[in-house]
Amino acid sequence: MLLAQQPPTLDPVAPWLFYLFAGVAVLGALGVVLSQQIVRMAVFLLFTLGSVAMLYFFLAAEFLAAIQLIVYVGGTLILIIFGVMLTSKNPFIRLTVPLGQRIAGWAIGGLLALLMIFLGVVELAGGFAPTSPGGRVEHYGVAELGQNLLGKYALPFELAGVLLLVVMIGAAYIAKGRHADLAKGEETP
Amino acid sequence: MIGLGHFLTLSAILFGCGVATILTKRNAIGILMGVELILNAANVNLVAFNRFSWAGEAVAQGGVPAVDGLMFAMFIIVLAAAEAAIALAIFLNFYNHFSTIDIERARMLSG
Numbered sequence: 226m227l228l229a230q231q232p233p234t235l236d237p238v239a240p241w242l243f244y245l246f247a248g249v250a251v252l253g254a255l256g257v258v259l260s261q262q263i264v265r266m267a268v269f270l271l272f273t274l275g276s277v278a279m280l281y282f283f284l285a286a287e288f289l290a291a292i293q294l295i296v297y298v299g300g301t302l303i304l305i306i307f308g309v310m311l312t313s314k315n316p317f318i319r320l321t322v323p324l325g326q327r328i329a330g331w332a333i334g335g336l337l338a339l340l341m342i343f344l345g346v347v348e349l350a351g352g353f354a355p356t357s358p359g360g361r362v363e364h365y366g367v368a369e370l371g372q373n374l375l376g377k378y379a380l381p382f383e384l385a386g387v388l389l390l391v392v393m394i395g396a397a398y399i400a401k402g403r404h405a406d407l408a409k410g411e412e413t414p
Numbered sequence: 415m416i417g418l419g420h421f422l423t424l425s426a427i428l429f430g431c432g433v434a435t436i437l438t439k440r441n442a443i444g445i446l447m448g449v450e451l452i453l454n455a456a457n458v459n460l461v462a463f464n465r466f467s468w469a470g471e472a473v474a475q476g477g478v479p480a481v482d483g484l485m486f487a488m489f490i491i492v493l494a495a496a497e498a499a500i501a502l503a504i505f506l507n508f509y510n511h512f513s514t515i516d517i518e519r520a521r522m523l524s525g
Contacts, residue, residue, distance in 0.1 A: 243416045247424045254431035254451055263441050270447050273428070277454055280424070283416070284465040289484055293457075296491050301450065301498045308443050308502040312509040320440035320516050330437030338430025345422030365464075369481050370488070378485050385492050392496040400503035 243283060250276035258331070261321060263309050267302065274298050288367050421462035428455035442505050442515040446498060453494045460487045 249272055256269030274297045281290035322330075374382045428451055435448030464483025505515050512519050 240416055243420065247420070250424060251427050251431075254428050257447055257451060258431045258434045258438065263443055266435075266444055266447055270450065273451065274454065277428075277458060280421070280458065281461055284421070284461045286461050286465070286484055286487075289457075289461060289487055292488060292491055296495050297450075297454075301495050304498055304502055305443060305446065305450075308446075308505060312443065312505055312515045320444075322438055322440055327438045331434050333437060334430040334432075334434025336430075337433055338426045341426035341429060342423050345426060346419040349418070349422065365481050365484055370484060373481055373485050378489075381489055385489060388496055389492065392499055396499045396503040399500070400506045 243280070246276040246279045249273075250280070258334070263313070264306075267306050267309065270305075271298060271302055274302065286365055288365070288370060418462055418466040421458060425455045425458040425462070428452075428458065440516050440518055442508070442517050442520075443502075445517065446501050446505075449501075450494060450498065453490055457487045457490055460484075460490070 253269045253271075253273030253276065257266050257273065260266050260269060274293065278290045278293040278298070281287070281293060321327075432448045432451030432455060435451060436445050439445050439448065460483040464481065464487075508520065509515050
């Protein structure tokens with residue numbers, strides 16, 4: 226309302242660049258859905274996550290783009306690939322669901338996406354304008370994020386730290402599994 | 415011209431692909447990838463709304479821009495990494511017991 230005089234667009238962004246990265250992201254996501262081999266799914270997911278990181282640059286969130294590349298592409302995806310290697314004798318094994326279930330799943334996903342596109346584009350998108358006045362690119366600095374982390378969001382920050390500690394201990398304990406017990410049992414005759 | 419609707423559309427497509435992935439895979443790690451897609455779609459939404467939301471007036475008057483959407487996105491990334499680690503640990507344990515990660519075999523709790 227207060228920003229009604231500004232056009233609701235990001236002026237400095239080249240449109241074809243957005244369409245390039247958005248297209249790669251969408252094709253990667255479709256590849257994740259349609260591919261049946263888990264390793265190919267991981268590679269498609271890599272393309273999607275990398276393209277989303279590039280799109281964060283368009284939204285002036287460079288730090289978040291770097292975080293996305295480091296944590297998702299460099300961390301979570303490597304973790305998933307290690308999981309694939311540790312949990313299958315044949316990484317190209319096919320685990321397929323019946324065709325009816327597959328079509329139902331695609332239909333549900335597609336309908337949800339269409340509903341959200343309708344709601345987002347028709348109902349929501351017109352009421353928002355870029356935060357930078359006059360279309361000037363505004364970069365959210367790391368300093369503001371840090372001040373928020375230690376000020377307004379100090380409690381969630383600390384809780385996230387505790388959560389990561391619990392996750393580290395819990396993951397090590399759960400993944401230890403039966404083999405450690407077996408080894409212990411073999412040691413004591 | 416790239417507006418908020420473009421990013422919302424991209425996010426909706428990613429979300430739909432994530433839901434379809436969860437519903438159509440029998441491999442547990444594939445389902446985990448679907449969850450990652452959904453969390454990424456949520457992140458795109460948060461960052462886009464942070465960019466396009468109401469903070470422009472404060473900036474025009476010399477204030478600092480609000481970064482609440484970015485903070486939420488950062489916490490979601492942390493939670494996604496933690497969730498992936500725990501889920502993969504559970505899958506490893508499951509594989510140690512059943513020598514597969516086919517979720518159709520995970521029927522021990524179904525009575």
